[in-house]
Amino acid sequence: GAGVSQTPSNKVTEKGKYVELRCDPISGHTALYWYRQSLGQGPEFLIYFQGTGAADDSGLPNDRFFAVRPEGSVSTLKIQRTERGDSAVYLCATGQGFAGELFFGEGSRLTVL
Amino acid sequence: GQQLNQSPQSMFIQEGEDVSMNCTSSSIFNTWLWYKQEPGEGPVLLIALYKAGELTSNGRLTAQFGITRKDSFLNISASIPSDVGIYFCAGQSSNDMRFGAGTRLTVKP
Numbered sequence: 395g396a397g398v399s400q401t402p403s404n405k406v407t408e409k410g411k412y413v414e415l416r417c418d419p420i421s422g423h424t425a426l427y428w429y430r431q432s433l434g435q436g437p438e439f440l441i442y443f444q445g446t447g448a449a450d451d452s453g454l455p456n457d458r459f460f461a462v463r464p465e466g467s468v469s470t471l472k473i474q475r476t477e478r479g480d481s482a483v484y485l486c487a488t489g490q491g492f493a494g495e496l497f498f499g500e501g502s503r504l505t506v507l
Numbered sequence: 508g509q510q511l512n513q514s515p516q517s518m519f520i521q522e523g524e525d526v527s528m529n530c531t532s533s534s535i536f537n538t539w540l541w542y543k544q545e546p547g548e549g550p551v552l553l554i555a556l557y558k559a560g561e562l563t564s565n566g567r568l569t570a571q572f573g574i575t576r577k578d579s580f581l582n583i584s585a586s587i588p589s590d591v592g593i594y595f596c597a598g599q600s601s602n603d604m605r606f607g608a609g610t611r612l613t614v615k616p
Contacts, residue, residue: 434608452603495540495552500549501548
């Protein structure tokens with residue numbers, strides 16, 4: 395597609411469940427970022443991929459969060475044993491290397507009950 | 508981690524007025540960017556700045572990369588109702604990009 399695609403757009407789950415959020419980047423974009431955005435806040439950096447490897451995962455809040463990008467294109471953010479505090483919009487952004495211009499998807503809104 | 512301080516938090520202005528918002532940081536950035544976000548959507552890039560002192564315009568928007576590389580401002584001239592939204596600054600150094608908390612702009616017709 396023409397833009398960054400994120401699925402699902404909305405996910406409601408129960409505390410303790412496992413969740414996967416998917417990001418389809420713009421074709422040819424090698425850089426892929428995951429951000430988390432809480433209400434009234436700016437996007438908070440989680441992890442950055444350059445190609446297949448996680449170049450910087452320093453923003454992941456704890457070991458319940460994990461992300462993969464096995465073929466350097468689609469990425470999946472995985473959250474284990476979800477907690478209510480994980481509720482937020484998870485944004486994916488992609489770009490061409492270190493150009494600085496990131497293009498965002500519409501986000502996946504996660505609600506943990 | 509790097510902290511970006513964005514101000515003001517919110518602005519209520521009359522259509523036709525000019526707007527100014529800014530971002531400061533204790534850290535140096537190589538790139539400053541300004542994004543706009545509307546409800547239910549991801550941020551959309553407005554302007555990217557790559558060099559200290561750079562002044563760039565995009566229509567009614569003008570942004571500058573501070574000479575110290577620790578700050579940036581965004582001006583919107585002659586505001587219109589569709590300028591409503593949340594504006595975020597972002598600073599990039601090496602791999603990561605950090606965002607300010609945003610400026611919520613309301614434009615009254």
